[in-house]
Amino acid sequence: MSNSSSNVVVPGRRDTGGGSQATPWWKSGVVYQIYPRSFQDSNADGVGDLPGILTRLDYLSDLGVDAIWISPFYPSPMKDFGYDVADYTGVDPLFGTLADFDRLLAAFHGRGLKVIVDWVPNHTSDEHPWFKASRSSRTDPRRDFYVWREGRAGGAPPNNWLSTFGGPAWTLDPPTGQYYLHSFLPEQPDLNWRNPEVRRAMMDTLRFWLDRGVDGFRIDVAHRVMKDPEFRDNPPNVGQGQLHKQLGDFDSQLHLYDSNHRDVHEVYRQIRRLLDAYGSKEPRVAVGEIHIFDLPELMAFYGEEEDELHLPFNFTLLKAPWNAAAVRRTVDAMEAALPKEAWPNWVLGNHDESRVASRLGEEAARAAMLLLLTLRGTPTLYYGDEIGMRDVPVTPEQVMDPWEKRVPGLNLGRDPERSPMPWDSSAHAGFTPPTAHPWLPMAADARERNVAAELRDSGSMLSLTKALLRLRCRHPALHLGSYRPVASAPTEVFAYLREQNEDRVLVALNFAAHPVTLALPEPARALLAGTHAGVRLATKEEIALRAHEGVVIELAR
């Protein structure tokens, strides 16, 4: 049996409900992350904005994603590019207006696309009116909105906790003589979630966006919201860091006391109750950014009664060495650890991580896309990965990211993965007008490697991504079905079956840089998609995979 060339599959349905009736959209759908500064500028200031995103609705709808998650666009001094929020219920003028947001939401909903907004509960900006009041005096009613402590003898900070972005997590505020806690920048003071008034005020900010009609929230550093009430010192860490990458001094401690206190779960139960109350017709989703690699600890965020987050982000693929055995182990471990009704999710990139195509190389990035879009669970796709964007290096003078500025030279800066989206071959690749200056450098090859060029090329990463998204949408096995690894696959190959009733699909990925032949566990019916052009099924019983090649095969029913 032979089959036609790569990438091209039968056009998919556009399922405006985002899933079959009984299945909520956030399970069957694919989420696309937009970093708003870098997606599309509409007013020639070199920074992307909400009206810019709206002008790309056709693109996103045609791409075939089901939801967008927009990184913060709230009023902010932009010390951490919006993750320092000065008003949870507005839009920063840099990004537009609340009316622009409402227009965007209505237009996306009109196309059957969901909109998830970012919510940053761990900290505010130091320019938030709550913090301004809080720091104004020890007796201000807002004092306890934040975490204030006396220094230790000799003027040392209250304990040894460190800021993720370098240096101590405490800053002395001389006017009132106490230290305040900041897990990130000093300009990002941590809220005191043990104060019921903080909880109430923050719940109101969720209501504000739910009332406007948003479909869910991506919750920033969800695991860090609750800390040890006794503020004990963290113990030293002698081994490797606990995360998927080395974070410098931050790795010198075990983060036992400054993160993931068990009381955090009550916060998410409360949030879930709120979302459920709003979601009687269309479910609203809670996605959590949780940098925890201990699986039972991560699974706890689904809730003991599965009454917390719908999708605690699963970053385990970022940590896995890129070979068949390690990736399979990672997937199998996640599948085994999941609570009974919990739904998995997968992430390969975001605004904090080096681009997939830079980490793995161009060819392997195609296979990685095939993996992401065919595993069981909701994929989150970072803008630009669909065209194979790579990290765009910045010179020391061009550095924007506060992390790189505070901890230079350790490769922690996140500017390279935030480079503006290249749309076409015009100057600045259509991101911003020729007269404007993009806030971060565009890729050197942006005028050649861009959306327009890739749309014309049936072998491009974009064509592959679109084909996979359509395939995923058409096949219940892919967006809903079970997962079963193929034990007999050669060591270079990760192969798995996805099955939903009559619909049965086999995915096979060759991680090696040489060809491998895979004996199919069952006879093939048709080749549905592949990373390489001109792929053929030699027989119904086996397939020859080229280096880094991935395929999706329909099995006989």
Ligand code: GLC
């Ligand atoms: C999260 C965000 C990151 C931000 C940090 C502090 O990790 O993804 O971009 O800098 O939280 O808010």
